[in-house]
Every structure is written in structure tokens, then in C-alpha cells.
Amino acid sequence: MAILDAKIPKGPIKDKWTTYKDKINLVNPANKRNIDIIVVGTGLAGGSAAATLAELGYNVKAFAYQDSPRRAHSIAAQGGINAAKNYQGDGDSNYRLFYDTVKGGDYRSREANVYRLAEVSGNIIDQCVAQGVPFARDYGGLLDNRSFGGVLVSRTFYAKGQTGQQLLLGAYSAMNRQIARGKIDMFNRHEMLDVVKIDGKARGIIARNLITGEIERHSAHAVVIATGGYGNVYFLSTNAMGSNATAAWKIHKKGAFFANPCFTQIHPTCIPRSGDYQSKLTLMSESLRNDGRIWVPARIEDAKAIQQGQLKPTEIAEENRDYYLERRYPAFGNLVPRDVASRAAKERCDAGFGVNATGEAVYLDFASAILRYGKEQAKIHGISDASEAKIIELGKGIIEEKYGNLFQMYEKIIAENPYETPMMIYPATHYTMGGVWVDYNLMTTVPGLYCIGEANFSDHGANRLGASALMQGLADGYFVLPYTIGDYLSNDIRTGAIPTDTPEFDEVEKEVKTRLDFFVNNKGTKSVDYFHKKLGKVMWDKVGMARNEKNLKEAIAEIKQIREDFWKDIKVPGGLNEMNVELEKAGRVADFLELGELFALDALNRNESCGGHFREESVETEGPQKGEALRDDTNYKYVAAWEYKGEPSEAVLHKEELEFNDIELKTRSYK
């Protein structure tokens, strides 16, 4: 296993990052001007990295497939960002944030990386406030916090229900400043289609101008991939329509190992699918579970009647409702972590108790919260004998204050009033913890090739806690990568500009062009979406929330078959040298079709249940935890890093054993 060196600095965990920063090589300002860095993706990670690197003096070329960096999907994050500021004085600390994150990740993340993340978390908030991010404040003018699932302190900073948007706009503004100075060369509507290696080092990319169709060569001394997760392998997810794994997959094929692809987060509170035409799923913030109670009918005949539209949820009596989370997990109730809540919903729906026409939905009910708040308000306003109607009216007011925008969003989509009738929710793919393997420096197994944010695997283990994705993206981009990349680039101060008229660029460009040519010339009969939907169905049915050996093996065979059909029968109208949306999609789906297979292979290999990965073979068989996920620390306490060998099925597994020196391994229990 010597091939995987995580390069974790020696010393106590608290000092690792400080010592590391003290000892790395620096590049002097005059030399930074002679060094180019390519950053692909402009979300929280890529945007913050591009801005910071440019500020330091490097020449940055940033790439986004959207028409502006501000549109990256980080913008859709709602809830908040964690930071161990301990402003509430409730006992928070860097260690506690570190501990919660490792535990929440079911002990499958790298301790040193997570500690560093916790360490820089506070700085992120300082930085964002200085940039003019309008975080929520209390009446004294100080920053407000809320709490999120899986933790015992209030450490989540937020900007209404649009925290991701505000943080991204902060990073975007920092980028704009550098674009104006000419330090960032921004390539909007450009898609990276491959990486170019020279002498084993990443030295550039091939990108397609999505407006003109032109294939462009861009060189640099280092390449940073910050292109987000691969959730769209499921076709339906809460990701943006354009979110894709092409950059990550292309570097994997060029030598970067891909780690833990099976660690995918299925978020429990999404708006359910309504029909086959559905193009994407919409997340409802986890914060709703603070006040909503989740239930399905207790009697199967009621469930059937609801599915056929003959019965309304409000007509089901209290005793005929099954509040299954409260029943199964009395201690945490509706606030169990995301993976647990998702699996419990699936279990009920699989048993036939689902509550919409497709049978794939459960209720999230605010009626009792409305009553509770209503009574409280009646007291506050001194109304002694408030009528039921008055109490409900007061209660609705409070719910509206807290969740008004989410309720409105729900009503726009479903056309039902969630104040009157329970919301319907169902789990959906949301985030991918797995990703490109990186060492402590965030460098992949290819020298000079970095991977940050959701695209890498490093910090969330097998399950990510709420409000931690934003933290990781910005930590990587603002505070980690700018140091670690300097250490690498200090060897490049004499290299000079990298020419693009070299055989290495010729060769990769030819590969890219050949593939694009194939797509527009193939005389197939099926659209890209046809194959994407087929892949998504296999992934969801067999590599979804619960996995077993039989299904995974079938999935591997089926995905392979879909891939073969795809290459035979794909049809892409339009030409090469123009804007061609179908062509863009074709390339992305081709990559998903390979990634999906590796995903299933990884899930098959990992015969344990941990975090978002649940193997039906690995459950507690007795005791109070009976039926719950069973982690296997003896055999699977490692990062599975896959090396590409020509076909996904031939990928070679490399293990990075995880060491837990500062945290004791425990079974997660939410009973």
C-alpha cells in the first residue's frame, strides 16, 4: 500500500497544521507572477481558491460551464455553515467540531484533515463577514446561530435560507475583484474535457468553448479540480441539471485515484417525485425536522386509500398514524441523522405505506407544532381562553416566520397548502462524500493535480453532517490549498510558461475531438436522456439507499450493458462548432456510465454498513440495535481508492488504512 501516501504531518493533531505551515516552502511574490494555475469549477471551493490564489499573485485561469461563477450549485445550499466559534458559550471548540464531524461520518474520514477543517472554520466566518456576507444577527448586532442534526451545540451560521448563495456571492465578489485586476482570467461557458500531463505532472487542460464549440488548450503549472459531486449519476438528484463528474472522471482516467464512490448522501427531506417527466428533485431544508413530525398511516388499507386519492391525511385519526422515527428512535426521534431518516422512510414505503400516488412519500406534519406554538403565543399575548381557531392562527404565524419561504416553495411545486395538510417528503440523492482521492495537501495521485471541495473525498467520511459542506468548500479554497499548492509550486519557479504546442497537448486534444466527432456522427436512435434515465433507475433501485450483493452484481452487469448500448445507439443532433447542449450532455452521461459501475463495484467491495452506505448483509442481529447498520472496523476501516485500468470493472483497489488516535471508535446509536 505504499503507493498511497497521505503525507500527514507528524506531531500532535492540534499542532499538525501550524507546524506544517511553518515548514513548507514558499514562493516569493515576484516568482508568483510567473506561475499559472488552472481552477476548474467556481463554486465555494473553486471560487474561493481562484480568488485567494490570484490575490497571492499567481495567474489564475478559472473555468465554469455556467455563464457566471455565481451560478455554481453551491448557491443552492440552504441551511448554514458550521464554525467552532463558540459565540453561544455552549461548550463548542475545535475539538468538538472535529469530533462531531468524524463521528457523524461514521469513522471513515481522515482525522488530520478533519481537525484542520475544524481549526480554520472560525476564520471562514471572519473572512465572510469582512467580505460583506449578510449573516443573520440578533438584536444586539452580533451573529446568530442555529443548531443542526447530529450535534449538541449551536454552531451553525446562516443567512436566511440562502446561506450557500450568500457565501458563494462572497467568494464571487472576491473573484470579481481579481478579474478586474486581471489576475483571474475567467472562462465562462467553458467545459473542461480532459487534463494534460507532461512528464507525469498535470500541466494543462483541454476545454470546449460552449458557445462556439471551439476546442481550446490551456496550460498551467498546476491544475485544481473543484467541480463538485457526482450525484447526478442517479439522474434524479438535488444537484443542478448541469452538475457532472466529467472533470473528476477524466482525471481519474489519467491517473488520479477515485475514493469511496459508494459514499453518497441520500437526504431525507426532499419533495417527492411526481411523474416520469421529472427532471430533478428539490430539497427542503433539514431544519424542517425541528418542528415537523414524520408519519405514515399505521393501517395498510388507509395507505392504499390515500394512494388512490380516496382519503385525506387529515382524516386519519391520531391512533392510526405511525410516527415511525419516534417509535424506532425514541431518543433522537425526528432528528436522527440523514442516513437513518432516509432508510427508515424507504423501509415504510417498501412495505406499502407510502402516501402519494407513486407510493414513495411520507408525511412531514406541522399540525402539532402549530398547536404548540399557538398555545405559547396565546400565553405571551395574555389570551386566557383562546379558541382552537385562534391558537392555530397564532401557531401558523410562528411557523411562517420560521419556514415561510420553504412552505411557499413547497406550495409552488405541489400546489397544496402545507399549513393545512401535511407536507409529503421522500429521500433524494443530495451529496457525494466520495470523490477523488487526495493527500493532506489536497493533491491527487497525479503531481500538480489538486482536487478540492465536494469533488474530493477527504473530510466527511461515510456521511456528511448538515452545514459542513459549505465549511469544507471554503476551508479548502480560502485557507488550505493556497498554502499547500505553494509548497509544490516552489519547485516550478524556473519552469517558465508551459507551451501548448507540444505532443502531449496534441494527443489529448485528438482524443477529445475523436470522441466529440463520434457523438455528432453516430447514427443512433436514442437521446442522451434516455440512457441517463436508464442508468439512474438502475442506480436508484440497486445502488440506492439499501444495497446487497445480488443487486450490486446485477447493477454492474446492467450498467455495463447500458453503456454498450449507449455507444451504439446514441443520437446527438447538431454540429461540433456551435452551441450544442445535447453534445455537452452526451459527454457527461458517457462518464456517468463508467462512474456508476465503479460506484457499484465499490459498494460491492465494502461489505459493511456505514454512514450513507447500507449493506443489507451487515446489520445488527440482536440486542437493542437489532436491524440497525453494522459497521465493520476490523475489515473496512480504510479508504478504498480505485486506480483506473481501462475498464471500470478492472479498477484496482488501493487501501489507505485510517488511524484514529484522537477519537475512540464507537457505534453510532440514536435509539
Next chain:
Amino acid sequence: MMNLTLRIWRQKDSNSKGRMVDYKVTDISEHMSFLEMMDVLNEQLVNSGEEPVAFDHDCREGICGMCSLYINGEAHGPDRAITTCQLHMRSFKDGDTITIEPWRATAFPVIKDLIVDRMALERIQHAGGFISVNTSGNTQDANSLPISKINADEAMDAAACIGCGACVATCKNASAMLFVGAKVSQYALLPQGQVEAKERVLNMVAQMDKEGFGNCTNTGACEVECPKGISLENIARMNREYLKASILSK
């Protein structure tokens, strides 16, 4: 289920002339989103070997600001406080003819079909849409400077702009004042934004004018059509900031 006629602007690229083309779609569910209806049309076009209609879209949950479309004479369609991706087909009736056009503004040239180039908005942001603070992490503690809740909330409301350009598209003068006003306001309301306040508003307005956007005549249409409900107060605030800056600057 609905059957609809779609009258859509088709234009091969920025150099070609465009025209309205009629298409039929059938069996459209009222639960579909508008863009899912467009997906159905495009699937139909691809299967018959035609080029699908190009339109901008990404997050499909109303926050990225990528989707546009002028639907039946209104930016983001007939519903309020939403983007096109959040518009649902229940807003239409069986047999309707729906006219779908790109944003129209001289500053937003058409790239293809319904996709326009919104780089003008980007350049306005480059001109001053930032606070010049280094991202080094050596800033002061986030709580060292209290900000009144009222100002913080108002700044947040202004900052909620998603940069979709509906304000420009809907304004009879194709003015970008709401977009620029929102950004200027966000920073004007926060202490961190004060240092560069004068230069910011002057530079951003100068860039806005250079891009060829029209003048604001206070019709208020932008505020009505804005998917995020950005208030006209932001334009008034920018006017104040601009006057102050013009008079006080050197």
C-alpha cells in the same frame, strides 16, 4: 393533461436572424414544471432528428439565476416571486398558445434560441461589486463589529438577487437599475462596505451606462417581476448613494 401550441424564438447563433416557430406538445401534466415541459418538447425534437431548443437552466430550484425566458409577455411567466424553473404548467390551460422569447435588451445579445449573453451584468460586478479585503484569514473577529439587525436584514434582502436579468428583460427601458441597486445597497447597508462606497457606486453606474442599459423611469415593473422580490427602495438608495458620491468625490 393538456395539449399546447408553443411559439418559440429560434435563432441559430448571434450572427443569424431569428424567427418565431410554432411547435405542438401533447399530454402535458399540470404538475410538470415549465422547463420539464420544454424537456418533453426537446426529447420530441431530438427523436425526430431536429435540433432541440436551447435555453439556459441549471439548478431548477429558483436560486442559480440561470433560467430566463419571456413567457406570454412576462419575465419568468405569469406567476409571481418565482423563476421560470419554478413555474408549473397548472398556470396554463389546455389548448393555450404560449409565446416564449429570450430576454430582449441591447445589452443582452442572443447567443442561441432562448439563450442570451449576460456578460454585461458580470462586467458591472467587476467594476465594483466587491469589498477589497484579502482572503488571507487575518481579518478581525466576525463579532468585533456589531451590525444592527435591521441593517443586516435589509442587506440580506438586497443580497438575495440571483442576477437572472428579469429586471432588465421586463423593464420597458431595459434598465439594470434594480440589479445594480441591489448590489450597491447590500454594501451601503454594511459597515464593511463604507470604505469604498463612493467609488463603488460611481464605477458600477458608469459601467452600467457603458453597457447600453436604459434609464430607470420608475415604472416598478422590475420589482413586480423580480423572482426574489428585490424592492425599489434599493434603486432609491443607489440614487442617494450616487448623488452623495458625485457631490463629495474629488
Next chain:
Amino acid sequence: MSKSGILKSTIARKVAMALSAFFLMVFLLQHLIINSTSMVSADTFNDISHFMGTNFLIQYILQPVLLFGVVFHFIMGFVLELKNRKSRSVKYAKNNGAANSSWMSRNMILTGVVILAFLGLHFYDFWIPELITKFGQGNWSGVVEGHEGLRYFGELQHKFVDPVRVGIYCLSFILLSLHLLHGFSSAFQSVGANNKYTRGLKNFGIAYAVLVPLGFVVIALFHHFNHC
């Protein structure tokens, strides 16, 4: 930002537009007040008119300023309209402006042009004869031969005999009202006044926009019917 740049910017032009509008609205109000005295007492009206027509400050300072204000407001209005039209070179095939804005706000140029045409008539009726009398004939006495007392009230009454003229006059004031219904609050927004007083100001603006033109219409009708 240099000073020469100020009137080039869209905001500065809008502010200039608003300031000239404020000036014109104040002028309009005083014009109404003076005119309305004609319904009460011909002598009062004559006295004030004579004062206004012969006072040095008003004739040589305020009158040119007013003229400048009017001309500036119109020219700037056209300049802005031209630029606005250029800002959308390809028009929408289908546009539903009524969905999000008032007719008045979208047609300021139309109402403005009608008011301009009316001003032409108004100048032809009153202002140009005044100039001829005063500057052409050098008669600053306010008295014409063959008539008793000051001439102003008589001239006023005489103009409102013709029902066609009265009709045009009334119609123009309806359009002025529409212009003001948007213009009043718009001017405040342009100079950056949008705050807790805005709602009150808007209501006041509506009252102003309705009552002031209505006043002029009433005066016209009063003299038309009283003369008959």
C-alpha cells in the same frame, strides 16, 4: 469621476429630470391658485396678473428660469426616451406590460407630448400675445384702449368662449393628470426619497395629480358657462 461625467450618467439625468419636475409642479400650483381667484373676483385676478406681468423679478428672472425648466424637462425627456428605445433594439413579439406596471408609467412620453402640444396652444393663446403687447407695442400698462380697467380678466374670459378650445383644454388636463399620477412619486424616487414617508407621499401625489388639473378644468368650465 469628473464633473463633466455627471450629466452623462443615467442617474444624474434622472435627478435633473426630477428637479425640473419639482420646479414645474410648484409653478403649476401657484398658477392654479392665481387662476382660481378669477372665479371669485375679477379685480383680484387682474391685480395679481398685473403684478406678475410687470414685476421685474418675475419677468426677467423667474420667467426665463421657468422657460428653461420647461424646455429642459422636455428635451431631457426626449433624450432619455431615445436612449431607452435604443436599449432594446429587438422588441418582444408579445409583451404584457399591464401585468406589472401602470399605463401612466409606461406612457409618460405620450402624455408628455400631448402636454407639449397643449403648451403650444397655451403660448399661442396667452404668452405670445403678452409678448407682443409688452415687447412689440411697448404697452406695460395692463390697459387696452376702449376697455375699462385691467385687461387680463377679459382676455381670460374671452378665451373660454369657444367650446372646442375648452374641450381641448380639458382633455389636456386629463393627460396632465395622468402624467402627474406617475410623475409625482417617480420624481421623489429619482432623487432617492423612498422611506417610511413614501406611502403618505404617494397618496399626496395622487391627490395633487387629480386635484390640480381638476382645478384648471373647473376654472375653464366656470368661465365658459358663466360667459354664455
